Amino acid sequence: MSKAEHLYEAIGEADDELLERLEKVMALRQSTGAIPANEEEARSATDRKKRRTLWSAAAASLLVAAAAILLVVNGGLFDLGKSAVYTASGPVIDRPADNLPGGGTAPGMTAAPQNGETVYDEAVRAAVENNADPQTEYFVAIDLFASGIPLEADSAEVKSELKRLLDLGLNVGYAEAWAYEGAGEQKPYRYAAGFLTAQQLEQLQPSDSYGYALRFATNGDGTPVSADNGIRTDLN
Amino acid sequence: MNESSKNGPSDKEALTELANESPIDAALTDSAHELSDSTHDSKDEHIIDLFWNRSESAIGEASREYGRYCYSISYNILRSMEDAEECVNDTWLRTWNAIPPQRPGKLAFFVGRIVRNLSLDKFRSKKAKRRGGEMAPMLEELSEAIPGGPDTESIVLGKELGRVINDFLRTLPETACNLFLARYWHSMPIAEMADTFGVNPNNIKASLFRTRGKLKEFLEKEGMQP
Numbered sequence: 001m002s003k004a005e006h007l008y009e010a011i012g013e014a015d016d017e018l019l020e021r022l023e024k025v026m027a028l029r030q031s032t033g034a035i036p037a038n039e040e041e042a043r044s045a046t047d048r049k050k051r052r053t054l055w056s057a058a059a060a061s062l063l064v065a066a067a068a069i070l071l072v073v074n075g076g077l078f079d080l081g082k083s084a085v086y087t088a089s090g091p092v093i094d095r096p097a098d099n100l101p102g103g104g105t106a107p108g109m110t111a112a113p114q115n116g117e118t119v120y121d122e123a124v125r126a127a128v129e130n131n132a133d134p135q136t137e138y139f140v141a142i143d144l145f146a147s148g149i150p151l152e153a154d155s156a157e158v159k160s161e162l163k164r165l166l167d168l169g170l171n172v173g174y175a176e177a178w179a180y181e182g183a184g185e186q187k188p189y190r191y192a193a194g195f196l197t198a199q200q201l202e203q204l205q206p207s208d209s210y211g212y213a214l215r216f217a218t219n220g221d222g223t224p225v226s227a228d229n230g231i232r233t234d235l236n
Numbered sequence: 237m238n239e240s241s242k243n244g245p246s247d248k249e250a251l252t253e254l255a256n257e258s259p260i261d262a263a264l265t266d267s268a269h270e271l272s273d274s275t276h277d278s279k280d281e282h283i284i285d286l287f288w289n290r291s292e293s294a295i296g297e298a299s300r301e302y303g304r305y306c307y308s309i310s311y312n313i314l315r316s317m318e319d320a321e322e323c324v325n326d327t328w329l330r331t332w333n334a335i336p337p338q339r340p341g342k343l344a345f346f347v348g349r350i351v352r353n354l355s356l357d358k359f360r361s362k363k364a365k366r367r368g369g370e371m372a373p374m375l376e377e378l379s380e381a382i383p384g385g386p387d388t389e390s391i392v393l394g395k396e397l398g399r400v401i402n403d404f405l406r407t408l409p410e411t412a413c414n415l416f417l418a419r420y421w422h423s424m425p426i427a428e429m430a431d432t433f434g435v436n437p438n439n440i441k442a443s444l445f446r447t448r449g450k451l452k453e454f455l456e457k458e459g460m461q462p
Binding site: 003004005006011014015016018020021022025026 | 341342344345348349352353356360374375376378379381382397398399400401402406410413414417418420421432433
């Protein structure tokens, strides 16, 4: 090793304290665009930055306050649930198990429910019967029928019925899936859905004018709609 | 003791996989110096603990945090992406072998020293000076600071010389010290220093020239001449 290399190696033993001082100056220069060549200049730049930060914070606070006043005036603060998205925090089942009826296949056909009646797709029923955990929520599509005729998901009747269920404290709303359209394009659509426990499923009672059919929803290619996407409870 | 603590990362390929962020981007960024105090202190503690507990995730974490930093040091010396990457990967292995028993204060400087020394070794073994990196001109500059001229044999032990260098650095004005370390510790090119510090390149050269002269005098005074 040459003497110069020896010296270069020894410079590598420079104290952390000195290196840190250098790093601070370089980091500050990069973060502020200032050009301090030493720590004193760096400190004064930091002070200037702090003063700017204080002014910025004060201005931001004023803006936030103004925005809050506007929200109150418009009634925005009193309708915070407007854009709520619900997702299960505990265990959830959103598809049939492979070894259970309906597993790995498209959901089975069920007879259209009569008014006041709830029918369960075979896969949903099997999933509930084979899962002992009462905390588990089942992510199911809720198809509404009026006198045996299916209702459009976005219809006023469906919204009204979902609102009634929401008022009962049930986690229902709109979920989104997709279907093929045109030349194989995926088109999203929404449908009524809920995160319901086994007990809630069992006790789910439609109003007299409607019937419910519950199933695990699938996309156009047969893949299950994931519970991770959650449901929107704003109903708009 | 778990399996990883018995074996450790044993080969360079495994280390490269663990270091899942390629350091090549570093050559195009300035993020090598983005070190903020408190955040890095706690991150350092976390990473050092991982090394200390023989957790292989230590290498991935260290690489994510300091891969670019190490790469920029090595690249400045070697001017070869491949060689620099190899040095950086070897750095994690050296770090793995060093912690424990060592427990560094500032991990950036600890791994920086390692990659610096590894890069110097590679420079010497591959005669990288032909590639036109910073190392050859830097060594030429440093030879001016050696008492008795560049051809004189040195008998100074590394650790002792390191102590004297630190004593010398503490005699310097802060700006001169910063420029000296940026050049000879970080191996930064003069142009990059000019950009980083916003100082005219000629002024940087003049400052480094004066500092090397002072270093020579200091070494002579300390009896470091042969």
